[in-house]
Amino acid sequence: MAEPDLVNVVSLDGKGGTIPRANLQRAIDEQGFREETTEETKERVLQQKYGGSEARALLEGAASSLTLGGYDVAARALGADIEGIRERRERSPIASGIGQVAGAIAPALLTGGAGAVGAAARVAPAGVASRIGVAAGRLAEGAAGRKVLGLAAQGAAEGAILGAGTGISEVALSDGPIDAERALATIGSNAL
Numbered sequence: 001m002a003e004p005d006l007v008n009v010v011s012l013d014g015k016g017g018t019i020p021r022a023n024l025q026r027a028i029d030e031q032g033f034r035e036e037t038t039e040e041t042k043e044r045v046l047q048q049k050y051g052g053s054e055a056r057a058l059l060e061g062a063a064s065s066l067t068l069g070g071y072d073v074a075a076r077a078l079g080a081d082i083e084g085i086r087e088r089r090e091r092s093p094i095a096s097g098i099g100q101v102a103g104a105i106a107p108a109l110l111t112g113g114a115g116a117v118g119a120a121a122r123v124a125p126a127g128v129a130s131r132i133g134v135a136a137g138r139l140a141e142g143a144a145g146r147k148v149l150g151l152a153a154q155g156a157a158e159g160a161i162l163g164a165g166t167g168i169s170e171v172a173l174s175d176g177p178i179d180a181e182r183a184l185a186t187i188g189s190n191a192l
Contacts, residue, residue: 008036008044016044050087057092060085061099066106068161069168076172086173104162164188 005021012032019027027033036044063071076082089096140153167187171178174186 008041009033010036010040016040046087047091050084051091053088054092054095057088058095058099058102060088061096062103062106063099064169065100065103065162065165067103068165069170069172072169072172082173089173 006018007021007024008016008018009024009027010016010033016036017033019033024033024035028035060071067074072082072085075085140149141147141151164187167189171183171186
């Protein structure tokens with residue numbers, strides 16, 4: 001026996017379901033259902049596939065910011081599920097954001113440490129950005145003789161480097177091929 005022709009529907013309270021196409025008109029007339037749009041179907045499938053992945057979004061966010069987007073570039077180069085990384089980030093923005101903040105500040109917290117953890121934090125791209133920021137701050141403070149200018153220069157240097165890392169991540173997770181013009185524009189605008 002052949003499978004019935006099924007159609008996705010949405011109830012008045014927004015819940016989705018599937019019914020035989022032969023029952024669609026009756027469900028619309030008598031129960032207030034409507035046919036699910038193509039966009040709603042796509043969104044539902046993506047939510048089922050990537051929603052509820054807060055822990056993974058947190059770890060991917062931390063890896064991305066710790067490496068100034070290098071994690072995302074490597075993931076793309078190695079053929080990883082770029083759509084998955086992007087969708088988890090969008091569907092779990094709080095977890096991803098916490099991970100990104102943790103990845104960005106971890107080197108600053110760990111660079112004074114001894115042993116392998118401290119050494120790894122010092123050579124991580126975010127750790128290097130922190131050290132460049134400190135050097136820029138000292139240079140500005142020495143030239144101007146004002147602590148506040150040194151702190152501003154440090155913040156500006158670190159912000160520009162971390163912003164460039166965000167741009168690198170954005171380019172790596174984008175759809176389609178990467179061209180130099182788009183990559184430079186995206187990275188440059190994020191660094192400002």
